[in-house]
Amino acid sequence: MTNWDIVWDSRDLLWQGFLNTLSLFSVAIALAFLLGCLIVYRLEDPKTRWRLPLRSFIDIMRMLPFLVLVYLLYYGLPSAGIRLEAWWAGLIGLTFYHGAYFAEILRGCRVTLSNGQIEAAYAHGFTPSRMFIRLILPQLMIQARPLIGNQLVYALKDTAFLFIITVKDLTWAANSISATYFVPTEAFVAVIGFYWLISLVMEMAIRYAGRFGHKRGFDHV
């Protein structure tokens, strides 16, 4: 029996890890994107009281390693009487951490948007929330597409940190296969292949989305 056969026999473990990574990643990324949009929408109002707290939140997240945030949630919060399961700590961590990055990306694009069209929208009787959803957000998404794509890859990679707090993800699967049968090379090559596959699919999706913007004259991105 070759080492690859051993890995093949452990495919259930790998599959479980893959599903765990994928579900954590996709739920977290959807929530994070929502959070990012909400923050940017809040910041639309120049006089909002939320300005300082939101800006600080974004800046703090940008200066923290993801694992430290996860440590705070998983090891730190119990001191405050809140006990989270590893999976939930991971999900919340991913959501808040990458939500802040999405907010920063969208905000960066927001400042380059011309004010003329926003005045035009008000002149046409749009409410602020409708205008944000119908006009601003679509443009931000088209413009920020490459950066959003990068952030998706970063988020996928950050899920692997959750192995450290015992989430049974892909990296955990590789580690346990390699520890049980002592086939580290094959186990990790297989798992790295999975990560690579997911990021290639995302890259293709992002590129496909680029054609959407291209048709609308957003060539410069």
Add this chain to the structure above:
Amino acid sequence: MSNIASNVSMPSTEASADNKATDHAVGNRSDHVVEVRRLSKSFDEVEVLRDIDLEVSSGDVVTILGSSGSGKSTLLRCINWLEKPDRGTIHISGQRIGIDENSRKPMSQKALAKMRAKTAMVFQSFNLWPHLTVLNNVTEAPIHVQGKKREEAEALALSFLEKVGMAHKRDAYPFTLSGGQKQRVAIARALAMQPEVILFDEPTSALDPELVGEVLGVIKSLSAEGYTMVIVTHEMDFARAVSDQVVFLEKGLLIEKADPETFFTQPKTDRVKRFLEKQH
């Protein structure tokens, strides 16, 4: 400082005198600094230059006129091989550029660079190196191409900066200069190579109108000092005042070649007549 300046105020005539001597010694070609023979060049099947003949004698100023897209820049850029011609030969003071005469193969990078160092070019968009001060822009090639010592190169550079009226900005970075100042530094950079010919590609086209004069003034003073120059320009009065010879390009053909008086008062072809009428 003024000492050095007066010492090097006529480098070109000295240099070209040297050339003539070596040319005669080798005895291979006439005493033209630039000699272009049957030059042709196409871009993607479109012939941009066809059978161009042009010669520039030492100390002469030749201006190239023609409407936009007629191939003026391409001709100039072929002379120092920034564009590779398809056919024809170009000699710089008797030595062929681009093709090794013995092996008939393209020149080695090193040999080509050495040939290019005999010429200098002033670009429409200045093309100063933004990471270097004015002085270092001028000393860069003398030190790193010609292998001059830094002190020597700096003294020389300062004398040329003085000549173009930019010595007071020696330590400034290009982004702090006006267009006219940048172009004057670019001219000093060209002079510092002590080239046998200086090629100008529309040196004032990117300048605000009120800055054109200062640059043309510098070029005029160079012509008075006997520098050999080939100039592409749209400034007719300047061309008339400064040229020893005017050539006119039309759709890649050299259709007229004359001294400025004849060219501007009795053009031979209707095309040039119309071109000159449009200028007024």
Add this chain to the structure above:
Amino acid sequence: MDASAWPMLLEGAWTTLWISGISIAIGIISGLGIALLRIAKIPVLEQCLVLYISLGRATPLVTLTLFIFLTAPSLGLNMDRSLAGILALSLNTTAFNAEVWRGAFNNFSRDQREAAMACGMTSFTCFRRIMLPQMVITSLPGLVNEMSFLIKGSPSIAVIGIVDLTRVTNRISAVTYEPLPPILAAAVLYMAIIGGLIWLQRIAERHANRLAI
């Protein structure tokens, strides 16, 4: 958390800093090397490098670190933990830096290159004297940005038992049974380090913008 925890934290911070620092230096230089090899477009090698960059960007650091540390013995290599950590971090950051360098090379002004050629510079002299100094300035914001990403990824070396600034908090709380204070303290230290890099990046950006005009 009492006063004795601080020396431990600082030691952890020092471990993070020196391992990251070495990886950053390796990553910047080998990133430039790989960018230049890619620009040379050597067949086969070109495809290998594209594959490496694609894989390097997609592989999580934790996974890569474990992979290197666990696989090395089976290849007969005796790999020290720190070495495995440095190797993983540098392999990762090199892939990103290579793209930063390549972008700077490809976007380099053709006009300036022609000016250098017209002065009789060879391609090599032009690269060394004209392009490289400016590529350093234009790449710096991107490179510094990658440095902060590297620091943020550096806790991954904890999985192979290196006691860095993140893992040291486990050590401290194992004694004090109070995990929150050391984690908060580590967070503050990280914020100081990465905040410093973000500040550096802003300065670098200002310099790079000055070149652009």
